[in-house]
Amino acid sequence: MLGCYDFCAHYEWTFQWLHEQGGPALVRQYWAEAISRESQFHARELIRADGFEGMSKYWGATLLEESPDAGYHITSTPRLFRIDMLDCPSKGFLIRNGLEQYGDYCDHCIGWIGPMMKEAGFVIDHEHNHGGQCWWEMRRSDDATPPSSPGGLSAHDVRNLPGWLPENGKLDRYRRAVDPDDKAEEG
Amino acid sequence: MNDPGSPLPYRDTKPHGAADFYFAINATFRFIEGKFGRERWIAYLRDLGRRYFEPVNARWRAGGLAEVAAYWRAFFAAEPGGEVEVREEAGGVRIDVRRCPAIAHLRQAGRDIVPFFCEHCHHLGVARAAASGFVFRLEGGNGSCVHRYEPAGADLPPSVIREVR
Numbered sequence: 146m147l148g149c150y151d152f153c154a155h156y157e158w159t160f161q162w163l164h165e166q167g168g169p170a171l172v173r174q175y176w177a178e179a180i181s182r183e184s185q186f187h188a189r190e191l192i193r194a195d196g197f198e199g200m201s202k203y204w205g206a207t208l209l210e211e212s213p214d215a216g217y218h219i220t221s222t223p224r225l226f227r228i229d230m231l232d233c234p235s236k237g238f239l240i241r242n243g244l245e246q247y248g249d250y251c252d253h254c255i256g257w258i259g260p261m262m263k264e265a266g267f268v269i270d271h272e273h274n275h276g277g278q279c280w281w282e283m284r285r286s287d288d289a290t291p292p293s294s295p296g297g298l299s300a301h302d303v304r305n306l307p308g309w310l311p312e313n314g315k316l317d318r319y320r321r322a323v324d325p326d327d328k329a330e331e332g
Numbered sequence: 333m334n335d336p337g338s339p340l341p342y343r344d345t346k347p348h349g350a351a352d353f354y355f356a357i358n359a360t361f362r363f364i365e366g367k368f369g370r371e372r373w374i375a376y377l378r379d380l381g382r383r384y385f386e387p388v389n390a391r392w393r394a395g396g397l398a399e400v401a402a403y404w405r406a407f408f409a410a411e412p413g414g415e416v417e418v419r420e421e422a423g424g425v426r427i428d429v430r431r432c433p434a435i436a437h438l439r440q441a442g443r444d445i446v447p448f449f450c451e452h453c454h455h456l457g458v459a460r461a462a463a464s465g466f467v468f469r470l471e472g473g474n475g476s477c478v479h480r481y482e483p484a485g486a487d488l489p490p491s492v493i494r495e496v497r
Contacts, residue, residue: 146434146453147357147380149349150410151342156353158384159360162376166368179363184356187441207352234345242342 153238160247172247173325176256185257193265200226200283218301224290226283229303233277240277251275251317252325263323271319274311278303292320339402340410341387348412351437358438361446370448374455381459392464400466400481401425413437424482435475435496447495450474454491457481 147155163172181189188207191199201221208217208228216232236250251273258281262269266285270292273279280303282292295304303309310316318329365373382389391399401420404427408416414433419426438445450473461468461481469480473494482488 146407146411146432147456148407148411149351149353149357149434150344150407151340152349152353152356154342155380155384156356156360158380159376162379163364166372171367175360175363179359180356183359183362186355207350238342238344241345244342 151238153235154242154244156253157239157244157250158246160250160253164247173256176253176325177260180253181257181260185261189261189264192261192267196265196267196285197221197223197226197283199265204228218299220299220301222298224284224288225298226281227293227298228279228281229299229301230277230279230281231301231303231306233279236275236277249275249317251279252328254279255319255322255327256325259323259325259327268321268323269319271322272304272316274309274316276308276311278306278309280304286321339391339399339406341391344410348410351412351433352441354434354437355441355443357434358443358445358449361449361452365446365448374451377452377455378459381456382463385456385460386463389460389463392460392466397425397466397481397483400464404479408433423486424480427479429472429477429479432475432477439475445496447497449496450477450493453477453479454493458491 160172160175163175188203191203193199195202201219204219208219216230216234216237218229218231220227220229239245239250255269255271259269262283267283268286270282270284271279284290296302319327320329322328361373364376388403391403395402397420401418404418404425408414408418411433413431413436414429415431417428417430419428435445435449450470454468454470457468457470457479465484466481467484467486467488469488470491470493471478472492474496480488
């Protein structure tokens with residue numbers, strides 16, 4: 146039986162298997178169809194119906210379940226929903242167990258969240274450091290406000306942690322994105 | 333995080349997995365089967381059994397049926413919501429899954445379960461057993477089933493698998 150305890154491990158393994166079958170386009174299709182549309186149907190329904198409040202309901206519950214030690218912080222305003230992921234339970238599982246089959250596991254998040262946000266009328270500013278830390282800001286697609294500066298919205302801003310910048314200085318960065326291929330630049 | 337004293341190859345900081353991940357497992361099966369057909373879905377599972385599970389297979393090869401039993405006890409202890417008994421019997425290991433945690437959670441959430449969901453245990457089990465020096469049989473499905481492992485060469489009847497309804 147495939148279990149949920151080691152889910153992140155066989156999920157990441159599956160990305161690489163799909164990549165070997167059909168390249169990056171198939172992996173992106175998998176995130177959009179299987180994960181965003183089907184698996185995370187409950188998140189899509191909440192956010193499409195309730196916007197920022199739906200995001201609070203979804204991530205408030207799911208992050209508490211996956212990360213009961215609260216390795217994250219949520220900031221919510223009438224115009225924005227922000228997550229600071231200080232210790233990602235999913236990437237952390239892979240790091241702690243020395244697992245890496247696929248090139249960038251962290252892209253799976255925008256791979257499923259991006260299409261959901263596009264459908265609900267939101268865009269995403271996001272960065273991840275491949276070390277189990279990232280931040281997200283969701284705004285309405287007609288809100289042109291740029292991403293916040295470090296510490297500008299949250300006292301728990303992951304960008305202010307000493308280990309935020311990886312040794313090689315490479316951050317994956319998304320601006321007003323809804324797709325993994327919207328990755329702006331690294332560094 | 334690897335704990336040499338644990339029968340599980342990978343360890344988390346939490347005692348149990350998050351049951352909503354069963355949604356993704358079910359959706360992954362639908363995606364691969366829908367995209368490529370049943371044979372490629374079976375090939376995916378056989379690859380998982382041989383490659384992803386090789387750390388477990390290696391322990392089974394080294395530790396025999398006692399290691400198989402220890403693994404499944406630890407596995408189901410970490411899956412939320414199941415009701416499972418693992419027994420070492422003469423010549424084999426028998427796993428009585430009285431309440432499958434995946435099927436139970438998917439049903440509770442009202443998810444559309446792929447009808448061939450239970451076949452995944454058969455294909456994984458066959459691949460993992462073959463890589464470890466055992467044979468495997470599954471009987472049942474649709475929420476409850478019996479798994480059996482015996483040494484390679486044992487004359488187990490073929491698996492009989494019920495669709496999910």
